[in-house]
Amino acid sequence: MSLLVLDQVHYAYPARHTLLGGRSKIRAVAGVSLALERGRTLGLVGESGCGKSTTGRLALGLIAPDAGCVAFGGEAMPAPGTAAWRALRARVQLVFQDPLGALDRRLAIGRQIAEPMVIHHLGTSDERTRRVAELLRAVGLSADLEARYPHQLSGGQRQRAVIARALATRPDLLVCDEPVSALDVSIQAQVVNLLADLQEEFGLTILFISHDLRLVRLVAHEVAVMYLGQIVEQGEPTAMFAAPAHPYSQALLAAVPNPQRRGPRALLAGEPPDPAARPTGCAFHPRCPIAVARCRGEAPALRPRADGRLVACHLADVDAASC
Amino acid sequence: MLGFVLRRLARAALTMLIVVAIAFAVLRLSADPATVILGPDAPPAAIAAFRHAWGLDRPLWMQFGFYIAALLDGDFGRSMINGATVLPLVLNRVPTTLSIMLPALLLAIGIGVPAGMFAALRRNTFADRAVMIAAVAGFTVPSFVLGLVLVLVFAVELGWLPSGGNDHWYSAILPIVTLGTGAGAVLARFTRSAMVEVLGQPYILTASAKGLLWRVVIRRHALPNAAIPLVTMIGFMVGGLLAGAVVTESVFSWPGLGRLMVTSVGSRDLAVVQCILLLVSLMMVASNLTVDLVYGLIDPRLRHGERGRL
Amino acid sequence: MPKPPSPDPTLAAAPALIELVGLRVAFDRTPALHGIDLSVRRGEALGMVGESGSGKSVTWLAALGLLPRRARVGGSVRLDGQELIGAASDALAAIRGRRIGLIFQDPVSALNPVHRVGAQIGEAVSRHRGLNGAAARAEARRLLDQVGLPDSSRRLDAYPHELSGGQNQRVMIAMALAGEPDLLIADEPTTALDTTIQAQILDLLDRLRRETGMALVLISHDLSVVGEVCERIVVMYAGRIVEDAPTAELLEAAAHPYTKGLLAAVPPLEGPRRRLAAIPGNVAQAGDLPPGCAFAPRCGDAVEACAAQVPRFQEVAPLHRAACWRLADAAP
Numbered sequence: 001m002s003l004l005v006l007d008q009v010h011y012a013y014p015a016r017h018t019l020l021g022g023r024s025k026i027r028a029v030a031g032v033s034l035a036l037e038r039g040r041t042l043g044l045v046g047e048s049g050c051g052k053s054t055t056g057r058l059a060l061g062l063i064a065p066d067a068g069c070v071a072f073g074g075e076a077m078p079a080p081g082t083a084a085w086r087a088l089r090a091r092v093q094l095v096f097q098d099p100l101g102a103l104d105r106r107l108a109i110g111r112q113i114a115e116p117m118v119i120h121h122l123g124t125s126d127e128r129t130r131r132v133a134e135l136l137r138a139v140g141l142s143a144d145l146e147a148r149y150p151h152q153l154s155g156g157q158r159q160r161a162v163i164a165r166a167l168a169t170r171p172d173l174l175v176c177d178e179p180v181s182a183l184d185v186s187i188q189a190q191v192v193n194l195l196a197d198l199q200e201e202f203g204l205t206i207l208f209i210s211h212d213l214r215l216v217r218l219v220a221h222e223v224a225v226m227y228l229g230q231i232v233e234q235g236e237p238t239a240m241f242a243a244p245a246h247p248y249s250q251a252l253l254a255a256v257p258n259p260q261r262r263g264p265r266a267l268l269a270g271e272p273p274d275p276a277a278r279p280t281g282c283a284f285h286p287r288c289p290i291a292v293a294r295c296r297g298e299a300p301a302l303r304p305r306a307d308g309r310l311v312a313c314h315l316a317d318v319d320a321a322s323c
Numbered sequence: 324m325l326g327f328v329l330r331r332l333a334r335a336a337l338t339m340l341i342v343v344a345i346a347f348a349v350l351r352l353s354a355d356p357a358t359v360i361l362g363p364d365a366p367p368a369a370i371a372a373f374r375h376a377w378g379l380d381r382p383l384w385m386q387f388g389f390y391i392a393a394l395l396d397g398d399f400g401r402s403m404i405n406g407a408t409v410l411p412l413v414l415n416r417v418p419t420t421l422s423i424m425l426p427a428l429l430l431a432i433g434i435g436v437p438a439g440m441f442a443a444l445r446r447n448t449f450a451d452r453a454v455m456i457a458a459v460a461g462f463t464v465p466s467f468v469l470g471l472v473l474v475l476v477f478a479v480e481l482g483w484l485p486s487g488g489n490d491h492w493y494s495a496i497l498p499i500v501t502l503g504t505g506a507g508a509v510l511a512r513f514t515r516s517a518m519v520e521v522l523g524q525p526y527i528l529t530a531s532a533k534g535l536l537w538r539v540v541i542r543r544h545a546l547p548n549a550a551i552p553l554v555t556m557i558g559f560m561v562g563g564l565l566a567g568a569v570v571t572e573s574v575f576s577w578p579g580l581g582r583l584m585v586t587s588v589g590s591r592d593l594a595v596v597q598c599i600l601l602l603v604s605l606m607m608v609a610s611n612l613t614v615d616l617v618y619g620l621i622d623p624r625l626r627h628g629e630r631g632r633l
Numbered sequence: 634m635p636k637p638p639s640p641d642p643t644l645a646a647a648p649a650l651i652e653l654v655g656l657r658v659a660f661d662r663t664p665a666l667h668g669i670d671l672s673v674r675r676g677e678a679l680g681m682v683g684e685s686g687s688g689k690s691v692t693w694l695a696a697l698g699l700l701p702r703r704a705r706v707g708g709s710v711r712l713d714g715q716e717l718i719g720a721a722s723d724a725l726a727a728i729r730g731r732r733i734g735l736i737f738q739d740p741v742s743a744l745n746p747v748h749r750v751g752a753q754i755g756e757a758v759s760r761h762r763g764l765n766g767a768a769a770r771a772e773a774r775r776l777l778d779q780v781g782l783p784d785s786s787r788r789l790d791a792y793p794h795e796l797s798g799g800q801n802q803r804v805m806i807a808m809a810l811a812g813e814p815d816l817l818i819a820d821e822p823t824t825a826l827d828t829t830i831q832a833q834i835l836d837l838l839d840r841l842r843r844e845t846g847m848a849l850v851l852i853s854h855d856l857s858v859v860g861e862v863c864e865r866i867v868v869m870y871a872g873r874i875v876e877d878a879p880t881a882e883l884l885e886a887a888a889h890p891y892t893k894g895l896l897a898a899v900p901p902l903e904g905p906r907r908r909l910a911a912i913p914g915n916v917a918q919a920g921d922l923p924p925g926c927a928f929a930p931r932c933g934d935a936v937e938a939c940a941a942q943v944p945r946f947q948e949v950a951p952l953h954r955a956a957c958w959r960l961a962d963a964a965p
Contacts, residue, residue, distance in 0.1 A: 047827035047828060048798075048827050184684035184916050185684060185854055185855070185856075186684060186911065188898065189912070190911040190912075192909060193909055211827065213828070215900055217900060242903065252829060254832070257857035259860030267836055268829040271797050271830070525742045526743055528737070528743070531699055532735040533812075534727065534729035534730030535760060544748075547748075621747065624746055
C-alpha cells in the first residue's frame with residue numbers, strides 16, 4: 001500500500017483584486033494524482049508557476065484541496081487545524097529552501113531540535129536530550145553545536161539542523177521543497193548524500209521538490225514533471241532523462257547547462273506561463289514546437305505507455321521512438 | 324477607481340460616526356454638564372431644568388438618535404454656555420488653527436526632509452550623528468516646554484516677539500516653530516531611515532553601474548522611491564499636528580480650534596466638543612485619503628495590483 | 634550551441650583589454666580579496682566560478698569603484714592603460730556603462746520599480762550616446778529588439794513588476810548594451826531564473842558577444858553554466874584565484890583539488906547513478922581563514938607544506954595555471 005496518495009487534487013488560490021476590482025482564481029494544481037511508496041523518493045520538477053510547491057503543501061495536508069482527496073497511510077488526510085491533523089504532524093515533516101528562515105533566531109539549535117518532541121509529548125526530558133544528541137550525530141553535526149544559535153552556523157549546518165529537527169518525531173514522510181537550492185554547490189552534495197543515507201537508515205519516504213534536474217535524477221526513484229498545475233510526464237529518472245517523451249520534458253532537459261553538449265540545442269521559446277491565464281486545451285500548446293490543432297482544443301490525459309512511462313501528450317503515443 | 328474612492332468615503336463616514344459615538348458616551352457619562360456649567364452650588368431645581376432643557380434626562384441612545392437626526396438636517400446644536408449655534412462658532416476657529424498648522428507642516432517638511440537626506444548620504448559619519456542627535460532632542464522635548472522656553476527667550480528676555488495672542492502677523496512665529504519642531508525632528512529621522520533603505524537597494528547599484536553621476540542617481544532613482552514612505556508619514560503628521568495644536572494654542576493663547584477644544588471639554592459644552600471631533604476626524608480622513616491617492620500616483624505597483632502582466 | 638572553441642594561441646599575445654594586478658579588498662580590516670592577478674582580452678569570454686565568499690563579485694565591484702565607502706581597495710586595475718583604482722568618481726562614472734557594462738542577479742529588484750523600463754534604458758542611451766527624446770526612445774526600442782524581447786514598443790512603457798524575470802533580465806542586458814561597452818560583466822545573471830529561461834539568456838549573451846565583439850565575464854557558482862558559454866574559466870576560493878585554464882582543459886584535466894571537487898559535486902545527467910563525491914567541511918569564510926592554503930582543511934591531498942604557506946601558481950600546461958603546492962612536485 002502506498003504511504004501517500006493524491007487523487008485528482010485541485011487547488012486554486014483566491015486571487016488578489018487590483019484597485020480596479022478585477023478578480024480571478026489562480027489554479028495552482030489542476031488535477032494531480034501521485035502515489036508515494038514507502039521508503040522511496042519521488043522527485044517533482046518544474047519551473048515557477050507549475051504548482052510543485054502547492055502540491056507539496058497538499059501532500060502534507062497544510063492546505064485542503066478544492067477537489068480530489070489526499071490519503072495518508074490509507075486514511076483520508078484530516079482537515080487542517082483539527083486534533084487528528086495536529087497528531088499527524090509527527091508523521092509528516094517539511095524541509096524547505098531557506099534554513100535560516102526555518103529556524104528561530106532566538107533559540108539554540110538543541111532546543112529547536114527537541115521542540116517537536118515536546119509538542120507531541122514524546123519521551124521524558126532525559127530521553128529527549130539523548131535523542132537530540134543522536135539526531136545531531138545522524139546528520140553529521142558535532143555535539144557541541146547543540147548550544148549554538150542559527151546565525152553562528154554555516155548554511156549547510158543550518159540545513160542539517162533543520163533536517164535533524166524534522167526527524168525528531170521519527171516521521172514516515174519527509175517533504176523537501178528545494179532543500180539545497182540556497183546552499184553552495186559543494187555543500188549541496190553533502191546534504192543530498194545525507195538525505196539518501198537517512199532514507200536508507202530510517203526507511204523514510206521522501207517527496208523531493210526541485211527545479212534542478214541533475215539532483216533529482218540522482219536522488220529520486222521516480223520523477224514527475226509538472227507544467228501549469230498538471231503532471232505532463234512521470235517515470236524512472238534515468239530512462240526518462242535519456243529519452244523524454246513530452247515536448248516540455250525535452251525542452252527542460254535541453255535547457256540544463258551541459259558543456260559536453262554536441263551540436264546546437266533546441267531552445268524553448270516564450271515565457272513560463274501565467275497561472276491566472278491558462279491556455280485552452282493542452283496547457284503547453286502555445287510554446288510547443290510540435291503542437292497541432294487538436295492540442296488547442298483538447299487537453300491530453302496522463303496515460304501510461306507500454307514501458308510504464310506516463311505521458312500527457314496527444315502526440316506521444318503516436319510514435320514513441322521518434323521523440 | 325470610482326469604486327475605490329466610494330468605498331473609502333463610506334469607511335470614512337463610519338469612522339467618524341464611531342468617533343462621535345464614543346465621545347458622546349464618554350462625555351455624558353463622565354460628568355454632568357449641568358453641574359459643571361451652573362456650578363456645584365446651584366439649586367437642584369435649576370439643575371433639573373437645565374438638564375431637561377438640553378435633553379440630558381433622556382436615555383443615552385435616544386440622545387444619540389436625536390443628535391444624528393439633527394446632524395443630517397444640518398443642525399450641529401448650540402453651545403450650552405452662550406447659546407450660539409455651534410457650526411459657525413467652530414468653523415470660525417479653523418482658519419486660525421490652520422494659520423499655524425500649515426506653516427508648521429511646511430516647516431517640518433522643509434527642514435526635516437533635507438536634514439534626513441543629508442544624514443543618510445553621510446551615514447555613519449560625524450555629521451550624520453550630529454543631525455540625528457539634534458533630531459532626538461527635537462522630539463523628546465515636550466512641546467509645551469519648548470513653547471515656554473521660546474516665550475522666555477524671545478518674548479520675555481529679548482522682547483522681540485509677543486508672548487501670546489494673535490494680534491500681529493508675527494505673533495504666529497513662535498507657535499509655528501513650537502508646533503513644527505517636534506514634527507520636523509520625527510520626519511528627519513524617518514527620512515534618514517527611508518533613504519538608507521532605498522540606497523541599499525539593488526537598483527541603486529544598477530544606476531551607478533550604468534555610469535550615471537551620483538547626484539543623478541540620488542535625484543532620479545533614490546528620491547522617488549524614498550518619497551513613498553515619506554508621503555505616508557506626512558499623512559500621519561497631520562493628525563500629530565492637530566494634537567500638538569491643542570497644547571501649542573494653550574501655551575500661546577492662540578484662539579484656534581485647540582483652545583476651543585480645551586475650554587469646551589473642561590466645561591462639558593457637549594455640542595461644541597462633538598462638532599470639533601467631527602471636524603477633526605474629517606480632516607484626518609481627508610488627509611489619509613489624499614495620501615492613498617498620492618501613493619497610487621507615485622508607485623505604479625499599487626496601480627496595477629501585484630502582477631498585471633503584459 | 635557548438636562546443637566552445639579553444640582560444641586562439643595568437644590571441645594570447647594580444648594586449649589585454651583590462652588587467653587586474655594584485656587587486657586587494659578589505660572590509661573593516663577583514664580581507665575579502667587577497668591579490669588577484671587577471672587579464673581579459675578583447676572579445677574574450679571568461680567565466681568566473683566560486684562559492685559564497687570566493688570574491689568573484691567583489692572583484693569587479695572593486696574594479697569599477699562600486700563598493701561601499703568602508704571598503705579598502707588596493708592594487709591596480711588598468712583598462713587600456715587607464716588606471717581605475719583611486720580614479721576620480723566622475724572619471725569612473727564615465728567608464729561605467731560606456732566601456733564596461735554590468736548586469737546583476739535578480740533583475741526584478743535590480744530595476745527601479747517606479748520608472749518605466751523604456752525610461753531606464755533611455756537614460757543609459759542619453760548618458761552614453763547623447764541622444765534625447767524620440768531618438769533615445771527609438772534606440773531603446775532597437776536595443777529591446779536586439780535582446781529578443783518581442784512587442785518592443787509596448788514593452789517600453791511597462792514597469793518592471795509587469796514583466797517576468799526573464800524579460801527583466803533582457804531589459805537589463807539592453808540597458809547594459811546602450812553604451813556599446815567593450816566588456817560586459819554578468820554577475821550570476823541566470824541564477825534567479827527558471828531553467829528554460831536561463832538557457833535563453835545564456836544563448837542571448839553568447840550571441841550578443843559574437844555579434845558585437847565585446848568581451849564577456851560570466852560569473853556563476855555553476856561550472857556547467859560557465860562551461861557552456863566561456864572559452865576560459867577562472868576558479869576562485871576564499872578571495873584568491875586557485876585555477877585558470879581554457880574550458881575544455883579545465884573540465885577534462887582540472888589540476889586543483891577544489892576544482893576537481895566542484896566537478897565531482899555536480900551530478901551528471903547521463904551515465905550511472907552514483908553517490909556524489911562531496912567536499913567535506915564548510916566553505917572558508919573571509920574572517921576565519923587558516924594560515925597557508927585556504928582550502929587545505931578540506932583537501933584530501935593536503936600535506937604539511939600546504940598549511941605553512943599560501944600556494945603560488947604552478948604552470949600545469951600552456952595557459953593553464955593552478956595554485957597548489959602538490960603540483961610543484963609534479964612540475965616538469
